Amino acid sequence: MALAVEQLACIRGERQLFSDLTFRLAPGEALLLHGPNGSGKSSLLRLLAGFLPPAGGRVLWDGASALEDAEAHRARLQYLGHQDAVKSQLGTGDNLLFWARLYGLDPVAAATAVSAALDAAGLQRQRDLPGRYLSAGQKRRLALARLLLKPATLWLLDEPTNALDTSAVRWLGELLAAHRARGGMIILASHVTVPMNDARELLLPEGVLT
Numbered sequence: 001m002a003l004a005v006e007q008l009a010c011i012r013g014e015r016q017l018f019s020d021l022t023f024r025l026a027p028g029e030a031l032l033l034h035g036p037n038g039s040g041k042s043s044l045l046r047l048l049a050g051f052l053p054p055a056g057g058r059v060l061w062d063g064a065s066a067l068e069d070a071e072a073h074r075a076r077l078q079y080l081g082h083q084d085a086v087k088s089q090l091g092t093g094d095n096l097l098f099w100a101r102l103y104g105l106d107p108v109a110a111a112t113a114v115s116a117a118l119d120a121a122g123l124q125r126q127r128d129l130p131g132r133y134l135s136a137g138q139k140r141r142l143a144l145a146r147l148l149l150k151p152a153t154l155w156l157l158d159e160p161t162n163a164l165d166t167s168a169v170r171w172l173g174e175l176l177a178a179h180r181a182r183g184g185m186i187i188l189a190s191h192v193t194v195p196m197n198d199a200r201e202l203l204l205p206e207g208v209l210t
């Protein structure tokens with residue numbers, strides 16, 4: 001199981017953001033995306049999630065084209081973007097239930113998984129509170145709790161620490177470490193330090209890998 005990115009290029013609007021991006025990711029590995037505002041970190045994550053077509057190059061999963069079979073690709077990844085995707089009318093628990101059902105869990109399994117995820121995210125007390133009343137950090141915790149509902153190999157995370165307090169950042173660090181220990185892979189964009197050991201780093205737009 002491996003992700004390989006070969007000579008990837010991305011154009012947004014009229015502008016070429018990057019070209020000739022090449023890297024590999026094996027089970028348990030993590031890659032941190034760095035670069036100034038507008039350098040293409042979010043665009044790369046969206047491209048790897050299959051939301052944007054590459055302007056050139058290839059994304060391979062186990063040696064085969066990853067993006068052609070959109071359904072298979074969606075099944076192997078979890079993408080958390082800038083937006084928390086919290087539904088304002090739904091309660092916190094029902095927000096997670098929505099995702100759990102979307103990920104294919106049956107009602108009983110979904111209810112169990114949601115309760116465990118609320119516990120882990122420290123949101124059990126907010127279970128019935130509509131999403132619109134959550135604080136920014138609580139919304140981010142809720143978004144991160146989705147990672148617990150679906151076993152996906154590849155996590156694509158865009159600025160996951162946004163609005164998190166110290167204890168939530170520590171929790172995120174534990175989630176990342178546990179995912180890698182299970183053989184999961186992580187690609188993560190962040191402007192701040194993320195608690196993660198032995199991650200490689202990719203600097204955009206140049207594509208320098210360290």
Ligand SMILES: Nc1ncnc2c1ncn2[C@@H]1O[C@H](COP(=O)(O)OP(=O)(O)OP(=O)(O)O)[C@@H](O)[C@H]1O
Pocket residue numbers: 012013014017035036037038039040041042043044
């Ligand atoms: N739909 C779009 N049409 C045209 N240009 C776009 C579009 N989406 C993004 N861009 C441009 O692409 C460039 C890269 O944006 P992107 O969000 O990938 O950067 P980033 O490295 O994640 O930035 P930040 O650090 O500010 O989050 C920016 O100049 C942005 O204006």
